[in-house]
Amino acid sequence: MTKLTYREAVRAAMRKALRDDPRVFLMGEDVGRYGGAFAVSLGLLAEFGPERVRDAPLSESAFVGAGIGAALGGMRPIVEIMTINFSMLAMDQILNNAATLRHMSGGQLSVPLVCRVATGGGRQMAAQHSHSLEGWYAHIPGIKVMTPATVPDAYGMVLAALREPDPVFIFEHATLYPLEGELDEGATSFDITHAAVVQSGSDVTLITYGGTLGKTMQATKRLASEGIEAEVIDLRTLRPLDTPTIVTSVAKTHRAVIIDEAWRTGSFAAEISAQIMEKAFDDLDAPVARVCSAEAPMPYAKHLEEATLPQVDQIIAAAREMVPRHG
Amino acid sequence: MSAPDISARATVDREHSLFLLREMLRIRRFEEKAAEMYSLQKIHGFLHLYIGEEATGVGAMQAFTQQDAIVATYREHGHALARGMSANVLMAEMYGKATGCSHGHGGSMHFFDASRRFYGGYAIVGGGLPVAVGLALANKMQKRPAITGCYFGDGAVAEGEFHESLNLAALWKLPVVFLCENNLYAMGTALERHQAQTDISRKADAYGLPSSAVDGMDVLAVEDATRKSADFVRGGNGPCLLEFRTYRFRAHSMADPDLYRTKEEIETWKKRDPIVLFEAKLREMGLLADADLARIESEIAAEIAEAVRFAEASPREPIEDLLKDVEAGPSK
Numbered sequence: 061m062t063k064l065t066y067r068e069a070v071r072a073a074m075r076k077a078l079r080d081d082p083r084v085f086l087m088g089e090d091v092g093r094y095g096g097a098f099a100v101s102l103g104l105l106a107e108f109g110p111e112r113v114r115d116a117p118l119s120e121s122a123f124v125g126a127g128i129g130a131a132l133g134g135m136r137p138i139v140e141i142m143t144i145n146f147s148m149l150a151m152d153q154i155l156n157n158a159a160t161l162r163h164m165s166g167g168q169l170s171v172p173l174v175c176r177v178a179t180g181g182g183r184q185m186a187a188q189h190s191h192s193l194e195g196w197y198a199h200i201p202g203i204k205v206m207t208p209a210t211v212p213d214a215y216g217m218v219l220a221a222l223r224e225p226d227p228v229f230i231f232e233h234a235t236l237y238p239l240e241g242e243l244d245e246g247a248t249s250f251d252i253t254h255a256a257v258v259q260s261g262s263d264v265t266l267i268t269y270g271g272t273l274g275k276t277m278q279a280t281k282r283l284a285s286e287g288i289e290a291e292v293i294d295l296r297t298l299r300p301l302d303t304p305t306i307v308t309s310v311a312k313t314h315r316a317v318i319i320d321e322a323w324r325t326g327s328f329a330a331e332i333s334a335q336i337m338e339k340a341f342d343d344l345d346a347p348v349a350r351v352c353s354a355e356a357p358m359p360y361a362k363h364l365e366e367a368t369l370p371q372v373d374q375i376i377a378a379a380r381e382m383v384p385r386h387g
Numbered sequence: 388m389s390a391p392d393i394s395a396r397a398t399v400d401r402e403h404s405l406f407l408l409r410e411m412l413r414i415r416r417f418e419e420k421a422a423e424m425y426s427l428q429k430i431h432g433f434l435h436l437y438i439g440e441e442a443t444g445v446g447a448m449q450a451f452t453q454q455d456a457i458v459a460t461y462r463e464h465g466h467a468l469a470r471g472m473s474a475n476v477l478m479a480e481m482y483g484k485a486t487g488c489s490h491g492h493g494g495s496m497h498f499f500d501a502s503r504r505f506y507g508g509y510a511i512v513g514g515g516l517p518v519a520v521g522l523a524l525a526n527k528m529q530k531r532p533a534i535t536g537c538y539f540g541d542g543a544v545a546e547g548e549f550h551e552s553l554n555l556a557a558l559w560k561l562p563v564v565f566l567c568e569n570n571l572y573a574m575g576t577a578l579e580r581h582q583a584q585t586d587i588s589r590k591a592d593a594y595g596l597p598s599s600a601v602d603g604m605d606v607l608a609v610e611d612a613t614r615k616s617a618d619f620v621r622g623g624n625g626p627c628l629l630e631f632r633t634y635r636f637r638a639h640s641m642a643d644p645d646l647y648r649t650k651e652e653i654e655t656w657k658k659r660d661p662i663v664l665f666e667a668k669l670r671e672m673g674l675l676a677d678a679d680l681a682r683i684e685s686e687i688a689a690e691i692a693e694a695v696r697f698a699e700a701s702p703r704e705p706i707e708d709l710l711k712d713v714e715a716g717p718s719k
Contacts, residue, residue, distance in 0.1 A: 121517060122555045166499070169506070201714075
């Protein structure tokens with residue numbers, strides 16, 4: 061086991077892929093000389109050269125589309141999009157081409173594209189760099205959506221995604237890059253189809269992913285001190301969603317709180333809530349609760365941004381409200 | 388236009404010329420049948436006819452080998468036929484049948500043939516250009532001699548993807564030939580009403596791409612220019628752009644009442660019908676006799692009758708297979 065950061069784990073996975081498979085290359089804005097806006101690809105240009113670590117112009121649609129074309133042409137591109145807000149500029153290519161080509165061509169075409177995208181708030185980057193729009197992507201049939209919350213997933217999901225015959229989007233919450241963890245760099249198989257029960261508990265299920273897993277874990281410590289045993293599910297992959305793990309947990313705890321940094325209205329949290337309603341309604345002892353971001357563009361000022369994002373106190377309050385008092 | 392009505396090449400190979408004529412006629416008759424079948428409600432959705440533009444599809448396609456990649460638009464019946472796809476699978480696709488090239492998932496706008504590296508019909512205007520650039524990137528990175536031919540219309544040059552793609556292809560010296568079929572209308576909006584600079588070939592200057600404008604009604608001129616461009620691109624010199632000045636004789640789609648242009652304008656362009664012009668030239672040169680034309684027409688009529696029969700007789704895709712190709716199956 062090696063101790064390293066989430067950032068280093070993503071880099072290690074890309075380095076391994078670049079070494080092992082000549083079809084793999086990295087392309088995006090400032091991934092080369094600059095080393096990546098979040099320093100994820102630092103050093104890769106020196107090791108692999110400009111053919112395989114390609115600095116792209118600020119043309120999200122063209123370089124994501126070029127990734128699609130290169131994938132069609134037999135390559136295994138990793139395309140980095142600097143932030144999820146910028147990915148809107150490539151939405152035509154993502155939705156109309158990447159997600160669609162296999163089905164629209166009657167199964168003839170395959171787009172093994174991996175897109176890595178920084179997501180999320182918490183760094184005072186304001187309303188054009190901070191949103192959590194991965195739920196929009198999870199709406200789209202034809203692509204897979206992964207949201208690594210841990211160091212092993214930051215590593216394993218890149219390698220697993222490169223083995224997929226279809227487009228995979230990996231959303232890396234930008235506050236996680238300095239996160240430290242243990243990694244088995246010798247691991248060769250990576251489960252990307254199951255959610256993880258990170259902590260077992262009997263009173264309430266806290267369902268989350270990506271950047272809010274840490275806050276959720278903090279909340280469980282305080283809840284435990286109050287005698288509330290929370291089970292925590294890290295969804296890991298939003299599409300396809302591992303509904304059975306959610307349903308099994310809710311059948312045990314009878315209560316669910318969904319913590320999602322996206323806006324509440326029309327959100328992925330709403331989707332999970334609906335799944336619980338459809339598949340575990342009789343198990344519920346309380347209405348499903350959601351802790352989401354305030355319905356506003358992300359503000360810059362620290363106190364306003366904190367007030368916008370889901371916080372530990374809100375998670376605790378939501379769980380506390382639905383669990384009957386012990387003793 | 389001051390250019391001669393038809394290019395005056397010193398020698399014109401008879402066999403090849405008859406092939407070009409045959410290919411253009413094949414597209415024309417196929418589309419006339421498609422329009423008829425649309426009227427009979429055998430074909431639904433959008434149907435964008437290429438009639439009038441056959442010289443650009445057929446002429447340019449001659450410059451590409453089967454190893455090259457082709458990207459087209461939603462007005463791609465002609466490109467698909469010129470690439471060698473059978474009338475059967477195309478007609479069946481428009482009928483929405485399981486034997487269609489895209490199993491009835493695509494319809495008229497989305498023909499694909501992976502075996503011919505025909506990467507198909509893109510119905511978001513400009514959306515195929517970045518894909519073409521990526522196919523060229525794959526060719527270059529894999530050191531294959533193949534190039535990419537990317538067809539698009541004048542409407543696409545208003546899209547950001549056109550500019551992003553030309554820049555990226557030029558920046559990375561990628562082997563792609565951009566083939567603009569300028570039919571003077573972006574749906575119903577005339578070129579001078581959607582472009583500040585109506586000389587499309589000049590837009591390539593901004594990205595350092597060699598470019599030229601070609602008479603799109605002259606199949607030999609189109610073929611010549613595309614062969615030269617393809618040779619240039621194959622030589623590792625980076626991309627280039629050709630603008631074919633052409634015209635569609637039919638409305639934008641079968642749903643279009645064609646209110647935005649005059650009958651006189653259409654009739655003027657019909658005098659430069661690429662098939663009529665080429666027939667006349669071949670006759671003048673003594674390369675085409677009535678019997679040749681009759682034989683060609685009769686063979687095409689049989690091919691298209693067979694395509695209709697095939698489409699009519701084909702089964703529909705089973706509804707149980709609806710989700711089959713959303714993602715790769717576990718075995719792939």
